Amino acid sequence: MTQKIQLPLQTANLVVGFMVWVLISSLLPFISEDINIPPERVAIITAIPVVLGSILRIPLGYYANVYGARVMFFISFIVLLFPVYYISETSTVTGLLIGGTLLGVGGAIFSVGVTSLPKYYPKEKHGLVNGIYGMGNIGTAITTFSAPVLAMKFGWSLTVKMYLVLLLVFIALNFFFGDRKEVKVKAPIVEQIKGVYKNEKLWFFSLFYFITFGSFVAFTVFLPNFLVNYFGLEKVDAGLRTAGFIVVATLLRPVGGWLGDKFQPLFLLMGCFAGLTAASIVLAFSPDIALYTVGSILIAAAAGIGNGVIFKLVPLYFSKQAGTVNGIVSMMGGLGGFFPPLLLATIFSMTGSYSIGFMAFSQVSLASLVLVVWLYYMDRVSLSKEVFDSTKQGILVTNQTGVIVSVNPAFTELTGYSEKEVLGKSPNVLSSGRHERAYYDDMWRQIEEEGVWHGEIWNKKKNGEEYLEFLSISAVRDGTGDVVRYVGSFSDISPVAGEGNRFS
CATH class of the missing domain: 3.30.450.20 (PAS domain)
Structure with a gap:
């Protein structure tokens, strides 16, 4: 019974972690009414949780193998109690930076589930399982939509405190229902890294996830303020539209994992990067809100499917070092969400337009498409050589x-x-x-x-x-x-x- 509930429990854990992770970016329009935030600090405040949430994925993925998911989720939620309370009480930019840094733990727990859950299922289901778990991304949508609504009624400080109750509930759920008998893997992390860092597929997958998950995170933290400032939308309307983006990307993630189980994953990635390239070119021309919505939804779809496909590829090529590789790949994805908002904000401050930033993203996506095609053919050559050498x-x-x-x-x-x-x-x-x-x-x-x-x-x-x-x-x-x-x-x-x- 304990093993059967791990997928829903760990997926719910990810939902909560991601809800906490984007607290500041979702409430920033309200927080900025009480705290004077210089324009050049806005991008840093929203990006700081992304950075720590990315870097911590390597140790959390490794220790998920050493101690099990139950312990890692339990400790992570206890740690998150402190920054959530601290942010709710702060009245300074420095306080937001300190609290936001520790909020990164909420995003880092992603690598715990993708390391733990494949242990319970056969390989032919790993894509679907990791895709379902990845739907925990919906937590960002829940906060992005609900937090502004609650803040309008109760104020942003009390809204943040409400998350303390949610964390306490999940601390208890993991303590009582987490799997105490999960299979542990205790190979030293240095040995695991040495075993994979020379494998070019690790860095290819890291780059691909840097683009797909990075675009998802970037748009999640970028859209609320952008839609308010650029298109003049109401805060709640901007939150609703951003939540729609997140929902599309999240629901298509398990679809990507399922497709990766059924078809050649690299072919699917080719389609994803072609979609990202086309959509970002559309956005580069600064269209009206209708066409901008279409471009954003296309990016959400391509990113969501791509995210699911990539975490089918990781256990396929790195079954013995899945924890460490999952941590490295997911870290790169999180960092992928750190740079685009800063880049777009810098370009806008210099030119008054976001077009150059979106066009640059299209070229990075196009380069990734070329690399996927190259990797596919190199894979075929490698397979042919293996057959040639082993016959x-x-x-x-x-x-x-x-x-x-x-x-x-x-x-x-x-x-x-x-x-x-x-x-x-x-x-x-x-x-x-x-x-x-x-x-x-x-x-x-x-x-x-x-x-x-x-x-x-x-x-x-x-x-x-x-x-x-x-x-x-x-x-x-x-x-x-x-x-x-x-x-x-x-x-x-x-x-x-x-x-x-x-x-x-």
């Missing part, structure tokens, strides 16, 4: 003139020749001399006419031992029909073969 049949590849350009390990094991010894030479180096010229003429005539030849042939190993092999030669042609290489695969079928030289 138990000897394989040699020649160019169109018959010069050997590649052989696999099985070739060396069967013939005794290393790759270095045969590269640049003709396959005749293996000839036993048993067959007449007419035999080879018939072979190549059939290859030229039919593109393939199969048959038995006597060849000779490096040590001079002759052996009988079953050989298949295929001609590989390009799009114009010209032969670009020949591939031969063979197995030892000698009546008597030494142990280890028999291939079937």
Whole structure:
């Protein structure tokens, strides 16, 4: 029973964590009426929780493996009690900065669930499970919409204090219903980082999440003030529109995870980055509120699906170091939400327009699209090489003139020749001399006419031992029909073969 409730419990934990995480940015229009905040400090105040909420994801993801999700959520919510109360009582910009820094713990708990929950489900469901958990992003929408409404009625200070009650409730829920028997992984964090930091996929996934989740966070903290100041909307209306953006991105996250379980995840990411590129170009032209809404919703959809897909990819490639990798990738996503608001605010102060910032975002998205395409094809090349190296049949590849350009390990094991010894030479180096010229003429005539030849042939190993092999030669042609290489695969079928030289 305890294991069955972990998905709903941890998803609810994330909802609460994200509700607390965006408290300041959601209430900033009200807070600024009581606290004089210089314009240049606004972006910093909203970005500070994002920074700590990003950096802390690495240790929280790691310690979720060491101590389990129950302990990490329990401690995190206790810690959050202090900044929430402090913010509700502060009357200075410095107080907002101090309290906002510790609010970052609310965003950092994301890496706890994505590390813990896959332990309870088979791999083919990891995308969907992490996608459902990621719906906890809806917490930002709940606060963005409800906090301004409550502040209008009760004031922003009392509204912030209401979150203390919510935190106390979830401290109790995790204490009583958290899984005390969760599987623990206690490999030192330094060893885990050493095991993954040289893997380029870690940094690719980090970049992709930097863009997808970063755009989600950036728009979440950027839209409330932007819609009020740029379009002159009412505070509650701006909060409602921002909540709509968050809801779309959040609901599509499990869809992205589910699609990642069913289809090639990298193909899905290509579509996401194409969507982000197109939408940000639309926003760069400073459209009216209607077209701006369309562009924002498209960004929400692409970011939401992309977020779900990426956390299907992480456990797929890093099953043993999932906690640390989840922490690094999700940290980069959180940092992705830190820079865009600062960049947009700086550009606006210099030019009076946000267009350059949105156009820059479109180019970053386009570059990410190119990288996903490159990674997909590199993955295919890597897969082909794995098959080439692991097959138990000897394989040699020649160019169109018959010069050997590649052989696999099985070739060396069967013939005794290393790759270095045969590269640049003709396959005749293996000839036993048993067959007449007419035999080879018939072979190549059939290859030229039919593109393939199969048959038995006597060849000779490096040590001079002759052996009988079953050989298949295929001609590989390009799009114009010209032969670009020949591939031969063979197995030892000698009546008597030494142990280890028999291939079937």
